[in-house]
Amino acid sequence: MAQEDINAAGGPLGREIELFDEDSETNSTAGVNSANSLVNTQNVSGLIGAVSSGVTISIAQSVSIPNEILHITSASSSPTISTLDDNDLVFRTRTNDRFIAQVMAQVIEDEGVDSAAVLYINNDFGAALADTFEETFSGTTTATVGYESGQSSYQQALSELYADDPEFIAYAGYPESGTTILNQWNEEGYGGNWVLHTSLLSQDFLTNVGADILNGMYGVRTLPPTGDATSTFEEDYADAYPDADLFSPYSWNSYDALVSYALAVHHAGTTDPNTVKESMRPVSNPEGEGVSYAAVGDGFDLIDDGTAIDYSGPSGEVNYDENGDVASDMVIVQVEDGEFVDQETIPAGDLI
Incomplete structure (x- = not known):
């Protein structure tokens, strides 16, 4: 076109x-x-x-x-x-994932939480987001755990993630492994809450994991144009x-x-x-x-x-900054009754 x-x-x-x-x-x-x-x-x-x-x-x-x-x-x-x-x-x-990581940290801080861990897919996307979250989060990051996609079990990753009993998990990954991870998290009764990267905020993912499991979880995505x-x-x-x-x-x-x-x-x-x-x-x-x-x-x-x-x-x-990046407003969502419901919009100007 x-x-x-x-x-x-x-x-x-x-x-x-x-x-x-x-x-x-x-x-x-x-x-x-x-x-x-x-x-x-x-x-x-x-x-x-x-x-x-x-x-x-x-x-x-x-x-x-x-x-x-x-x-x-x-x-x-x-x-x-x-x-x-x-x-x-x-x-x-x-939009640079740096902005999403900043808002993920803000979500957790706004909940009055002092400790969080990060789960990320072990590639450039996941590792960089995990680093940015840890730099941004004002509380204690108890663990940053990377994982490989396509595994049948993520119990070892979940065990490492919850070793110090974090109150929140910031998660950057893709739906295929995410479905398995969150179902195993639920089955083992680890507890706590999660904030999800935009790559996981689809209706298909919500359906595959189950609204009852995701209910109350947060997510961060760019504001659609x-x-x-x-x-x-x-x-x-x-x-x-x-x-x-x-x-x-x-x-x-x-x-x-x-x-x-x-x-x-x-x-x-x-x-x-x-x-x-x-x-x-x-x-x-x-x-x-x-x-x-x-x-x-x-x-x-x-x-x-x-x-x-x-x-x-x-x-x-399409306003390219000094790094060649563009910025977008961010939206915080929460799963309510089987839907991702917008909670708050964070202007791009607040994140630059």
Whole structure:
């Protein structure tokens, strides 16, 4: 959709954008090999991907940064990405998990709890979130326990987690293992309460674990975008891909990644990554005349006229900070009567 909109508007610098696809297989080795193929065989000037934070980090360190290729991820959330020595070549349109970890700690503190433990899937996403939570939480972190996915039993991890009887668990993981973990937690009667990462806040997960088990637990997620741009994008997406899942893999964010890149190329007057990176913020951050979804042609025209622009799209504002990150408002939810019910919204400005 983004490619079609960009090219229908004449493309950046009057040239059409061409896309090449490679499969990272959610594997760092495969991801690096795929990225090398795109850079060295297809001679691309920019990369978008991957979904997995670990794969994105490997591609950035092994391909994007050493080859000086501009790299945008629309799905990876690990705080580690913000700290890469990337010469300002790596950007992302999905919110940094640092903000989610901060709010997870706030939830526990607001409950008047002095001790908590962290359970995390043992990858870049989980480990970085665990580190950020421990840095942020004002109480005592009694344990940080990593685990591998796909196990039939997590009793050892649960035993380590509860060795010092924490009052709360902050949990960052994926639904497949999470279902097993929380059912075993319930069966063994460990007690206490949990706050769950956004990756676990789906109706399918709630159904698979059981509303009776999750009742009273908290979760933290990004506030879904709203407004005309979002609703129109949803309608257009449903028409274009009637059998696809709107939210996977981060459709809003992926659209905005490519459009912000195209606008930056037009602003820079070249596809040279080291020049384009200097235009990523000027076309997306305040102050400037607003350019919204499906109006990329207006953005090209305004740039040609020498007018500053501020692009925002279906994912909301695309305001890249000094680390190339965007920020979103956070929502605290709680499971009540089999549903995730919003409790409080934390503005992004309170977390930066």
